[in-house]
Amino acid sequence: MIQIEQYNSLFNIYIYILLVIPVVIISLLGKKSKILNLAISVVMLSLLFRLESIQMREVCVFLICELLLIYIYFLIRKKTDSKWIYYLILLISILPLAIVKFSAHGKFADVIGFVGISYISFKIWELIIQIYDGRIERMKFIDTLGFLIFAPPFSSGPIMRYDLFIEESSKSIDRKEYFYDYLVPGIKKIILGAFYKFSIAFIINEYILSRYTELSAKGAIAYFYAYTLYLFFDFAGYSLMAVGTSYLMGIKMIDNFNKPFLARNIKEFWERWHISLSTWFNDFLFSRFVLRNMRNGRFKDTKKAARWGYVVTMMTMGIWHGLYLHYILYGLYHGIWLVLTDKWLKTKTFRKVKKMKYYNLISRLITFHIVAFGMLIFSGFLISI
Template identity: 40%
Template sequence: MNFYIDPAFYVFLALAVIPAAILGFTGHRIKYYGLAASLAFLLLLFGENAEGMLAFLVFLAVACAATFWVLSSWKRGEKSLWKYRCALVAVIAPLVIYKIGAVFDHNLMGFLGISYITFKAVQVIIEIRDGLIDHMDFADYLYFLVFFTPFTSGPIDRSRRFTEDANRVYSKQEYADLLARGIMLVLIGAVYQKVLGTVFFHYFTPAPAGDGSWWSELGEQVKDAYMYGFYLFFDFAGYSLMAMGASYCFGIKTPRNFRAPFLATDVREFWDRWHMTLSTWLRDFVFMRVVKSATRRKLFKDRLHTACAGYMANFMLMGAWHGLTVDYLVYGAYYGTLMGATDIYQKKSSFHKKHKKKRWYKALQWFITINLVMLGMAIFSGQLHTVIGGLFHG
């Protein structure tokens, strides 16, 4: 059973929310019921896919063992870096093996949700190392990893925020507000994904360059890029809203993932609005660490060059996270380059500094940004690859 796709999922979700609502309205903690419900939903997710279930259970066992091994080392004051590094490798290895296997059309250690659960497990280990987590109950950790509502499509939550919600007892009015908002978010998400996403996907018809005039061909490719961009937004934002809404019903305030991304006036602002939980995760655990390490080792002559290297590492990893294909890797390099170029332009250009608050300049920035974003969508979808292939083989 696919979450947020199969009609049966919504039936099971409605039934599962009833006991959660009873607990919420009567002033009881929902955590242990939520954990049991999550495990039941994951059984439905994997269904008869025994290989996927086995890979998931192996990952879960490795993540739990690695995390509490590192936590034990830090609590004893030993703070063993080799244990920390081994734990990270153990947790990341299944995802790397899966991504490499996918290149050769083999499913090695893969299961639905592996990307998101890996990021969550890595985050906990890093925060133990940073001293931000000095205690973690096993049930809280397990619940954080297996909580079903964002399991397959995000958003990516943070363990400390999640645990605080999971252990909270809401008043009757507080839970009523959460439940009402949750139901509303599920309904809005369904409209986004089932209606608006379907409409835009209908008009997305990618094809190699044909025999028409270059102007008509260009217009067709631009149209497809825009249609795919809007489709991807409504489809993904719809899933995210439904995941948020369902989590609210269980007392978990899963963070927002999108905030009007197509209103951004530069690519940095776009990534502050698009898939926000992924972009902030990468910022905190990749970009900032690359910059800190490069600064400490004096690898670059100034902060701006260091930041550009950080952007490239950050977005190349993001591209690889989506998949080890040419399209995704080029997509990562594209945004790594754009982010660096934007940073350089905004900090070095006197023209930008002089006009950045003027309306006409903001409008121009928006127009340029939306077209750069849609070009990125064309790369991500494989549309650009298809067009170039058609030109060479036409």
């Protein structure tokens, strides 16, 4: 499967900024257009995949099929709340991504896989789940299509939520608000993101990570720190540029990272790292797992249900990255640490320790090293030694 990044060069960013200039102009005039945003997203995706490419055809076929599935279920849900129909529709929507992930780089992945299938799938699942819950009473085609193909975060997130997208794309913004709350912050985010990705991440990769082409235990410590920092600056840089471009298009998205290495424990880390993904899993998997298993009597203790929920959620997140041993171990590793953290935060010892003078410093150092070891697992470094 060919991998194409949206923000992998300064030239691409320059092209994206040129494309959003019409939105900037009409926004500075106090106007807004869903059609223009949709058209720009189509152009951006055409540049990402190239109109004549096989991947572009794959994207179009995938979108048509999934839109049909969503609207068919929307009509069915008005007549019945059958769980079996809901599960069947959800399963059908999951199948394309499951085939891509489980077949890795095999022939099936080449046939239906394309860049961004993971993140657009999260949007599709959210719509189906929200329809089942009865939270979506009306679905305008232009809103649904605009939500699914909104281009700035298409290939690697952040994951935008449907209600936020509808709110942002529908509300009117006067020129002053756009300038100070969208244009200026958007440009700042793009500049900072470019600095993260093309300066800091590049230096780490070029002068540290690239030296460890033959992995050995000797280089593990350097790799331990370098890979963790590289992953943050590369991904946070990408996310900032995607969010900044969204701002220029008059759509505010949540920041995907919030100083994650200042977290004082693993639970707090996941509130700061890849926020859009962790909140999606929390809302649509963890919370539902806990609630359902409490209702059916499988767990009588909320704490026990929550702790099992941590493991299931993180294992699922690990498998979502790919059906490889190091991803599965990464998910299990974080699931176990979330359980241990949950237990620790409820002890009397913790209540005493957190009042100590150097608690914040020590807890942040410990958490960083726990996270960094997890990144080492995620990289596959330990398996390849």
